[in-house]
Amino acid sequence: MERWTDGRWVWRVAAVMMAVLTIIPSFHLSAQDYRAQAIRILGTVPLIDGHNDIPDAIRERGGLDSVNFGVSQPRLMTDVPRLRAGHVGGQFWAAYVPVTSMDSGTHPATYALEQIDLTYRLCSKNARSLAMAYTAADVERNFAAGKVSCLIGIEGGHAIENSLGALRMFYKLGTRYMTLTHWRSLDWATASTDTARRGLSPFGKQVVLEMNRLGMLVDLSHVNDQTMSDALHTSRAPVIFSHSSARALANHARNVPDSILKLVAVNRGVVMVNFNPGFVSEAVRIWGDTVTARLDRLRAAGADSTTRADSLKAWDAAAPHATLAQVADHIEHIRQVCGIDCVGLGSDFDGITEVPVGLEDVSKFPDLIAELLRRGWTEAEVKKVAGLNTLRVLRAAEGVAAEMRRSRR
Ligand SMILES: [Zn+2]
Numbered sequence: 001m002e003r004w005t006d007g008r009w010v011w012r013v014a015a016v017m018m019a020v021l022t023i024i025p026s027f028h029l030s031a032q033d034y035r036a037q038a039i040r041i042l043g044t045v046p047l048i049d050g051h052n053d054i055p056d057a058i059r060e061r062g063g064l065d066s067v068n069f070g071v072s073q074p075r076l077m078t079d080v081p082r083l084r085a086g087h088v089g090g091q092f093w094a095a096y097v098p099v100t101s102m103d104s105g106t107h108p109a110t111y112a113l114e115q116i117d118l119t120y121r122l123c124s125k126n127a128r129s130l131a132m133a134y135t136a137a138d139v140e141r142n143f144a145a146g147k148v149s150c151l152i153g154i155e156g157g158h159a160i161e162n163s164l165g166a167l168r169m170f171y172k173l174g175t176r177y178m179t180l181t182h183w184r185s186l187d188w189a190t191a192s193t194d195t196a197r198r199g200l201s202p203f204g205k206q207v208v209l210e211m212n213r214l215g216m217l218v219d220l221s222h223v224n225d226q227t228m229s230d231a232l233h234t235s236r237a238p239v240i241f242s243h244s245s246a247r248a249l250a251n252h253a254r255n256v257p258d259s260i261l262k263l264v265a266v267n268r269g270v271v272m273v274n275f276n277p278g279f280v281s282e283a284v285r286i287w288g289d290t291v292t293a294r295l296d297r298l299r300a301a302g303a304d305s306t307t308r309a310d311s312l313k314a315w316d317a318a319a320p321h322a323t324l325a326q327v328a329d330h331i332e333h334i335r336q337v338c339g340i341d342c343v344g345l346g347s348d349f350d351g352i353t354e355v356p357v358g359l360e361d362v363s364k365f366p367d368l369i370a371e372l373l374r375r376g377w378t379e380a381e382v383k384k385v386a387g388l389n390t391l392r393v394l395r396a397a398e399g400v401a402a403e404m405r406r407s408r409r
Pocket of ligand 1 (some may be wrong): 155217222351
């Protein structure tokens, strides 16, 4: 009883209350507070996304004359207003080259050139918001000027048509990464969707070293595990996975297994997490396989296209969904196995047909950063995943290129 009338106790209680009040708010920030914190952070470092397929999406819709990228495009996942809303600082635009161009008589190199051309025109048409970038320093300069950097990555090594000369010219045209394969294997590199176990051929290793010498990042998304391993043992510069997630969480061949993540840690590369629901959620991946098998059975039983479409619609209604939280789980897993320096973002927006709940388009990046902050990540850590890791790798590749050129001459 007397304790409460004792003046010293009153002060002690008051001091404890003050201490508690200063600690408690950090545990009770609202979602809005984390989002505001994320946006403030993205004002200090450029968020760089490793893979966006808008050049191909625009091509499919009839080209730049048919799509005004500067205004809202609700049927796409990317446009200038949403890049701004998403506080994107730099974007690798994919010069995607379909593997079918190898059969159709179109030269894959021509296809890649056309997509690079489209990217340049896209960027110059929206010059108030976008600017080309070829180096880490360019990205930083554009960011300081309030512009989104446009970086070019070729998706599919078939684009070089087995010519190192073509590879060198693609570098001169601004290409800063090349994904070694797409869905189909080449004679020098094997795709993740191939059952063959082989990896890089001697020419494939030459391609990797020439990319190192030029300062073009080696992108291992889409290749099989043996090719990943061969490239990691060949490359003198850090490599990237421009759009791949963790296989331990979703058992898709396009994802990166833990054994490779450990090699990426040694290589100092970066794995940029893909948002494709089938790569993010194991339930979605299994569901996708089930639907394919059911459709095959319907086809075999002679069901017509209307019946198949109706069945697909009914199945879709019961389909599981991937979530933003699951994407954050992939980021945390890669961090756990490979370290905080080797995780980044590679949405695959406009190259995927489904999206995780909460990550519907490029305007949602701050929500993902906010989720990491909510999970207790520090500001310094989220800055790395947002863009600093990718910038570091880009800069490291530039350094290796300079060193290799010096030592050869
Ligand atoms: Zn891809």
